[in-house]
Amino acid sequence: MNASTTIKAPFDRDKQFAAKRRAVILSAASAFRRRGYHNTSMVDIAKTLGLTKAALYYYVRNKEEILFESHLMAYESMEEILKSPRAGKNGLEDLENVFRDFVSLLTQSGVSLLTDVDSLSEKSQGVILARRANIEKRVIRLVELGHKDGSIRRADPRLQVFFFMGALNWLNAWFDSEGRLKGDDIANHFVEQLRSGITADYRRDE
Amino acid sequence: MNASTTIKAPFDRDKQFAAKRRAVILSAASAFRRRGYHNTSMVDIAKTLGLTKAALYYYVRNKEEILFESHLMAYESMEEILKSPRAGKNGLEDLENVFRDFVSLLTQSGVSLLTDVDSLSEKSQGVILARRANIEKRVIRLVELGHKDGSIRRADPRLQVFFFMGALNWLNAWFDSEGRLKGDDIANHFVEQLRSGITADYRRDE
DNA sequence: AATAAATTTGACTCAAGGTTCAAATTTTAT
DNA sequence: ATAAAATTTGAACCTTGAGTCAAATTTATT
Numbered sequence: 024m025n026a027s028t029t030i031k032a033p034f035d036r037d038k039q040f041a042a043k044r045r046a047v048i049l050s051a052a053s054a055f056r057r058r059g060y061h062n063t064s065m066v067d068i069a070k071t072l073g074l075t076k077a078a079l080y081y082y083v084r085n086k087e088e089i090l091f092e093s094h095l096m097a098y099e100s101m102e103e104i105l106k107s108p109r110a111g112k113n114g115l116e117d118l119e120n121v122f123r124d125f126v127s128l129l130t131q132s133g134v135s136l137l138t139d140v141d142s143l144s145e146k147s148q149g150v151i152l153a154r155r156a157n158i159e160k161r162v163i164r165l166v167e168l169g170h171k172d173g174s175i176r177r178a179d180p181r182l183q184v185f186f187f188m189g190a191l192n193w194l195n196a197w198f199d200s201e202g203r204l205k206g207d208d209i210a211n212h213f214v215e216q217l218r219s220g221i222t223a224d225y226r227r228d229e
Numbered sequence: 230m231n232a233s234t235t236i237k238a239p240f241d242r243d244k245q246f247a248a249k250r251r252a253v254i255l256s257a258a259s260a261f262r263r264r265g266y267h268n269t270s271m272v273d274i275a276k277t278l279g280l281t282k283a284a285l286y287y288y289v290r291n292k293e294e295i296l297f298e299s300h301l302m303a304y305e306s307m308e309e310i311l312k313s314p315r316a317g318k319n320g321l322e323d324l325e326n327v328f329r330d331f332v333s334l335l336t337q338s339g340v341s342l343l344t345d346v347d348s349l350s351e352k353s354q355g356v357i358l359a360r361r362a363n364i365e366k367r368v369i370r371l372v373e374l375g376h377k378d379g380s381i382r383r384a385d386p387r388l389q390v391f392f393f394m395g396a397l398n399w400l401n402a403w404f405d406s407e408g409r410l411k412g413d414d415i416a417n418h419f420v421e422q423l424r425s426g427i428t429a430d431y432r433r434d435e
Numbered sequence: 436a437a438t439a440a441a442t443t444t445g446a447c448t449c450a451a452g453g454t455t456c457a458a459a460t461t462t463t464a465t
Numbered sequence: 466a467t468a469a470a471a472t473t474t475g476a477a478c479c480t481t482g483a484g485t486c487a488a489a490t491t492t493a494t495t
Contacts, residue, residue, distance in 0.1 A: 036463090036471080061267035062347045064452060077455085078473050086453065115428060138344075138402060141268045166427070176429045182410075182418045183427055185403055186396045193395030196344060204388075212388045220426035221372070221389055222321060223382045242441080242493095270482060283485085284443050292483065 044082040047072060049133060052093035056135035056195050060090055060142050090139070091147045097136045098154045100128055105161050114169025115218065121165065122187065122217055123210045129194050130206030136192060159184060187217050250288045253278060255339060258299035262341035262401050266296055266348050296345070297353045303342045304360045306334050311367050320375025321424065327371065328393065328423055329416045335400050336412030342398060365390060393423050 050071055054063040065086055069076045083089050104124040111117050129136055140148055162184050169175025175183075190213060198209070256277055260269040271292055275282045289295050310330040317323050335342055346354055368390050375381025381389075396419060404410070 040471090058347045059267075059345060061265075065454090066452080075474055076453085077475080080454070081472065118427075139265060141264045169427075169429075174429055175427050176425070178418060178421070178427075181407075182415065183422060185399060186393075186419055186422045187427075189395035189397070189399030190392045191395070192402070193391065193398050196398070197391055201387075209388065212384060213392055215384070216389060216392045216426065218426045218428045219382070220422065220424045221324075221375070221381050221384075221393075222424045223375075223380055246441090271484085272482080281444055282483085283445080286484070287442065 047079060047082050048089055048092045048096065051089045052096065052135045053133065055090065055093060055137055060139045087143060091143060093135065094137055094151045097134050098158060100134050101125060101158050113172045113174035114165055115174035118165045118169060119214050119218060123214045125191055126210035126213050127206055129191060130198055130209055136195065138192060253285060253288050254295055254298045254302065257295045258302065258341045259339065261299060261343055266345045293349060297349060299341065300343055300357045303340050304364060306340050307331060307364050319378045319380035320371055321380035324371045324375060325420050325424060329420045331397055332416035332419050333412055335397060336404055336415055342401065344398060
């Protein structure tokens with residue numbers, strides 16, 4: 024087993040380190056989501072991990088880096104969803120699938136969608152906003168696809184996207200304070216409302 | 230004109246003071262909305278008003294009070310909208326009117342809907358959250374009204390409301406960085422999407 | 436013009452919290 | 466068992482920004 028340890032050891036180390044670093048960020052991100060970045064101190068973060076403030080600096084350069092990585096983690100997950108095929112029979116269904124996965128991600132995986140971009144340095148801000156813009160653009164493309172194949176009503180795609188992306192971001196404010204709701208139920212409900220709104224009847228327009 | 234000044238003077242004073250105080254809060258609220266509460270210093274607020282930090286304390290007790298009043302101002306405007314009759318011919322139309330007014334308020338009046346409740350003292354937090362809950366409850370009632378009169382599809386009214394209230398809060402993140410959009414256009418678009426979602430065709434469900 | 440009241444300011448205090456670092460502790464390798 | 470590397474800590478430092486206050490300035494009153 025010596026052979027295996029000497030070979031696996033350094034690999035394990037890096038993995039352990041990466042895992043712990045990830046734990047730090049996930050835990051912090053969750054706190055940021057609930058209480059906000061500036062209302063969460065490094066001591067808070069350390070305590071919930073059973074560590075000391077100073078120990079955090081073994082895993083991250085500074086507090087801002089945690090915020091940066093938190094944002095990144097969420098966006099990477101969302102990009103992952105956008106990459107996966109899961110194609111329906113038209114643009115609308117594709118969009119529904121993506122949106123459902125977004126909601127499930129945010130209600131079940133522990134990944135947090137944050138909004139505080141202004142607490143980042145100018146540089147990081149640029150990276151994060153670009154990332155977000157990229158995701159938005161891809162979602163907008165899905166909508167435009169739906170326009171073309173006739174599955175989605177024609178209108179300013181940008182506005183259409185902003186409207187329902189708001190529902191995702193607003194989740195932070197109320198989800199899990201309403202513990203009785205299952206993530207999947209929310210996802211299904213939201214998809215339905217994304218598609219058909221709230222009207223009961225069939226008439227288009229006035 | 231002496232007679233008028235002696236009579237009007239004390240009244241004018243209070244009015245001027247109140248007006249200036251209001252200006253402080255509105256200006257600060259706008260900055261809070263764009264940059265966030267903690268990324269806006271008292272010096273920042275003072276500077277945009279052509280004042281000194283110390284002068285602000287002539288108008289408010291402390292920074293938190295500004296945040297509190299900012300929240301309050303938005304919620305009062307929203308309650309105002311909810312109070313006004315403007316009744317349509319069913320629950321859905323009532324809701325549409327309210328929602329349209331909400332969007333117009335937030336895109337045109339300078340009133341800002343903030344989300345940072347955690348930076349308030351426990352006491353103020355209670356007041357603000359109660360206020361918000363009250364507004365939500367009234368909107369939920371409108372939805373339930375629509376359920377009863379058959380104008381709104383039956384589903385968990387809470388979830389229905391959370392979905393489209395998200396669109397309001399998300400406005401902060403993108404509106405006025407997209408300067409070319411008129412507030413009324415957004416309001417109309419959003420009402421349409423609130424009602425009918427984005428699907429192009431008439432079929433209900435699958 | 437003189438006085439009083441209202442408003443604003445500069446200079447200061449103070450606390451909170453992010454960051455550093457040398458030393459202590461724990462874990463791994465030989 | 467011992468040395469080396471990795472991890473954690475306590476005790477500081479340091480910056481930022483909120484809040485205070487007596488004095489200065491501006492505005493209103495007689």
